[in-house]
Structure formats: C-alpha cells, structure tokens
Amino acid sequence: MKKSLFLSLLMFTVMGLNAQKYFTKEGKVNFDCSTSIEKIAAVNSKATSVVDFATGAIEWGVLVKAFKFEKALMQEHFNENYMESNTYPKATFKGKIDNVASIQLGKDGTYNVVIKGTLDMHGVSKPVTANATFVIKGGAISATSKIKLLLADYNVTIPSVVKDSISKEVTISIAADYSVFK
Numbered sequence: 001m002k003k004s005l006f007l008s009l010l011m012f013t014v015m016g017l018n019a020q021k022y023f024t025k026e027g028k029v030n031f032d033c034s035t036s037i038e039k040i041a042a043v044n045s046k047a048t049s050v051v052d053f054a055t056g057a058i059e060w061g062v063l064v065k066a067f068k069f070e071k072a073l074m075q076e077h078f079n080e081n082y083m084e085s086n087t088y089p090k091a092t093f094k095g096k097i098d099n100v101a102s103i104q105l106g107k108d109g110t111y112n113v114v115i116k117g118t119l120d121m122h123g124v125s126k127p128v129t130a131n132a133t134f135v136i137k138g139g140a141i142s143a144t145s146k147i148k149l150l151l152a153d154y155n156v157t158i159p160s161v162v163k164d165s166i167s168k169e170v171t172i173s174i175a176a177d178y179s180v181f182k
Contacts, residue, residue, distance in 0.1 A: 020054035020105075022141055022178035029062050029174050033151065033167040040074065040166055042067040049176050051143070056100035058115060060093040060174065082156050083122060091121040093128065103134050110135050115145065122154045141178040146171060 027047035034040050044067045051058045064085040069075040079085040095117015097103070103111045111134045119128045132145035148171050151158065158166050 021050065021052045021181035023050045023181045024048065024176045024178050027060065027174060027176035029060075029067075029172065031067070031170050031172050033170040035165055035167050038165040039070075042069045042075070042078065044068070047174070047176070049178070050181065051097070051178060053100060053103060053105060056097040058093075058095055058097055058117070062091050064089055064091060081159075082151075088122050091119070093117055093119045095128070097132070103136070105136060105141070108137050119149075122156055124154045126153055142176065143178065144173070144175045146173045148172075 025048050026045060027049045029044045029047045030041065032041040044062050046066045047060060047062045049058070049060045064083050065079055067075070067078065069078065095115050098114040098116060100113065102113065113132050113134060114129065115132050116127070116129045118125050128147060128149075130145045130147045132143055134141060134143045148169055150169055151166075152168065158168065
C-alpha cells in the first residue's frame, strides 16, 4: 500500500513538472519603425516560443521572411535591403524570467516580470532586458512584452536617401497564447 501511494505521488510530481513547460507556434511579433513621414510596420503571426515555468527559461524564434507589410514593396525592401533575410533567415531570443516564482500558474491573475536574455538578429547577438506581462485566466496563459532597439546596434543600415522616412529606433511588441508542451 505504501509503495503504490509513493509511486502515485511520484508520478503526479513528474507530471506536474512536465506541465511547467508551455509553447506556441502562433506567437505574434509586431515591429514598428514609423516616422511622421511614413508608416513602416509589419506583423509576424508564426513566431514560436517555449517557456519553462520551473526554471524561468524562455525562447522565441521568428522567420524574418514571415513578416507581412501593408505594401509589398516595403516587404521586398525589408527582406532584401535591410534584414537580408536570405543571409539571416531567423531572429531568436533566449533568456530567463528573473522573478518566475511570482507567476502562480494555478491562480488567475496578471503577473509583471522582467526577462533578460540575448537577442540574435541580423547576425548580431546583444543582451536585452524587457518587462513582460503574463496573464493566467481559467488555466489559459498569455504573455505580452514590448522593447525598443536601435537598428544600428544590429548592423541594419538605413540608406541616406530614406533616412528621414525610417526611424532609427524600432519598437518590437510580442504576444503569445501558450499551451502545455507535450
């Protein structure tokens, strides 16, 4: 009897640890480097992300060519001239949620956290710190965050002919609805 009780508790513990990992294949990454002259914004709805609430580890990945613009010509220039997506096809982030213990998966609520890690984009890896919000509601987990980056920090050059039309700073917004990782 004691042995079966111990095995049952062990099995539930292992299952509980596995349930700490969540993922999405449909995360959204928006970027905006608009100016008063030109709206330059795009969305990628096929971002992947995994978060491990036991360790705080979090990863994001996007295919650069999957960003969609309102204007096809902007999309072409983005991929060929700025992001050089044939040479640098992916952008990734690997990091850790600093205060992951504050997120209570079993309790509905809004949890503000700090995430630190490395963003690898356009062949450049840089440390990044961002505020993020996780929302737990009815067992569903969603997350949002926003960061600002300088394009020059990632060796993205803006030709002088369009320098007033494109902001030197880009705002990246992310959103994800996570499911249990199986």
